Amino acid sequence: MTFLHKFPKAAKVSKANFIVAFIALGLGGFFGFIQALHRTGVFRGFFNSGEYYTLLTGHGVLLALIFTTFFIAGLFVWGVTRSLEREPENMTFTWSWFWIMTIGLVMAAVAILGGLVPNGSIRAAVLYTFYPPLQAHPMFYIGLALVLIGSWMAGADWFWSYRKWREENPTDRIPILTFMTLFTMLMWYVCTIGLAIEVVGLLIPWSLGWVVEIEPLLPRTLFWFFGHAVVYFWLLPAYYVWYAILPKLSGGRLFSDSMTRIVFIIFLILSTPVGYHHQYADAGISLGFKFYAMATTMLLLLPSLMTLFTVVASMEHGARQRGGKGYFAWVGKLPWDRPAFVGCALAGIMFAAGGFSGMINAGMNVNLLIHNTLWIPGHFHLTVGTAVALTFMAISYWLVPQLTGRKLKFKTLALIQPYTWFLGMTLMSNAMHRAGLAGVPRRTAEPEFNTNAMSFDPVFGTMGEMKWQIAIGGTILLISLILFLWVITTSWLAGEKSDKPVDDYIPEPLSGVEHTPAVLDNMKLWFALALILVLLAYSFPLWEMIQDGIFEPGALPRPS
């Protein structure tokens, strides 16, 4: 008996979400490969430079917004169902959120890809941050709004299951998989307020022509109200895997239940008030508010370091169970021949590296050095592009068999895949960071590396060498992606049917829930605290913006 046989309805929902996620991953990843070759000038024959921005929008939206959201939905359906031991309450409701999200995604994708149609009128080359004055076809914003609404309903679905479960189990503690899901979704509700106001209140009316002028600072601020928390919306499900599943894959068990809960609570509380750290270079926001965002951002290092500790401790425990010895020698006893484990572990290592460049980004003054340079994509391909994406791919090798009741095919290819991703990403991201330090801008179709008009001054190495490193890294990444899609598709369609395609038992934590203070499960308390902190962080700067005439578009900039 595996998940499919116990909960066939939920398995179907999870699978539907995963299919969408993997299609988005394949298409978006292919665009990424084209970008890597085009902007370095290695091969520019796929598309012209005008179409580059359409591809880049597709890459950002399909990967950062669509792949993540759908995969997370599938993962959470699996986790909530499994840990509460109940199918979704009402399948009509469950399928309706899936289809609302899917229709929204198709609308947004059509609007974006319309940019590749010669002389087409439907375009959305606004990049995944869609800052005005860049304007997309209304279908793009309406589609995104639908995805958002669908995701809210999905969250409501999981809360619904939880309520029902609570009625039957009034004294039990929230199971850890459900706990992590619900807290991630609470954070999602807080941060998407900003996005909803931006898209529905400003961008849709503006793209339809009902409103003629809007002040760019307001949508930017609302976007980043959402935009930092969204990175934790991607990351927390990866943490979910690292906390709940990775210890088991390494042969042990989770180190501490309460540590896990505390980490999720800190993310709920602190994720949203830090949004201004993406606006260090924006005029119109006082320096003090930016400083406050920086300080809060640095605080957010704490739960990530706690995660590092807990996850490594859990892995060490696993390795020692498998006979590992010594201070470091135990690392060799980890299952480096299991694709799911290898992917998660390598993703975790890359996340640590991403954390370092993230600290540079977070510093208000050093940020200016790398602001809007290629350093930034270098950074987030380590975090969302690997810590999240590689974890999701790797855990699919363990989840998809449970959802389809089929064993994994091509295990060797599956094992090669995470190693290739790690290699390709190191090459690409390392060169992106270095190019960024030399001042090469991001989001540009032209091979700036080669032009003499701009003489970049690399700290060391040459621009030509970086360009090749990016192109080669991108190519290796594409190969890795193809391996992944091949393994998953063939296993899904033609894997050997089995009652127990993987070992899906998850052991109890070392320090179990009986040691966890009850207050950690008080969702109302933490949600209220999160709202208060957001209010504190955003009310004063927004008030300042209103004073400065944010609702008088066309007014000239104020002193800053």
Added chain:
Amino acid sequence: MTNSETSNSEEGSNKTLVRTLIIIGIGIPVLVELLTLFNLVNVQIFNDKTDQVQRRSQPDQAVEFTEGDTLFTKSNYPVVISGMQINVSAQEWVFELEFRPSDTTMQATPLVKVDSLRLKNGDLLRRGQEWSASQSKSMRWTLPNGQVPVKLYLSGKELITEDSVRNIHEEVPLGSIPVRYTRKTQR
């Protein structure tokens, strides 16, 4: 676990595969990062780049004047730019300039005049304004929206003796001018 266990011979080939994968997939990345670290440290600590920096920071243009700088330094009546900014409201884009006598101004009443302004787009603004160098003077020009003055053309009349006057002309390239926004309508 049992059903995913593989046979012994497969185990063996698996071991070499894993070893190869670790060497290529983790070894190369670690090497790349170590090289990067080494080079960064090397450049920062051992390769003094100061000569390059100096070369770059050498001004290749004439000195530009901003608020606080002194004009006519070699004459008897130096004047100081005591204020220079662009004042912006919803209606107007105004360049404001203020002069005061330098502490070393000796002569009694030399006349100084801003003959014209050169704008960034190349236009010349000819509304000249004249004042006595021993007094402070503030002046303003309404500019076309978004335009910034880049150069001032000044002239002065220096009294050499009771009845002979020497005319002096000076071109003053301007540095960057702060732009200030006021929401209140002016005047």
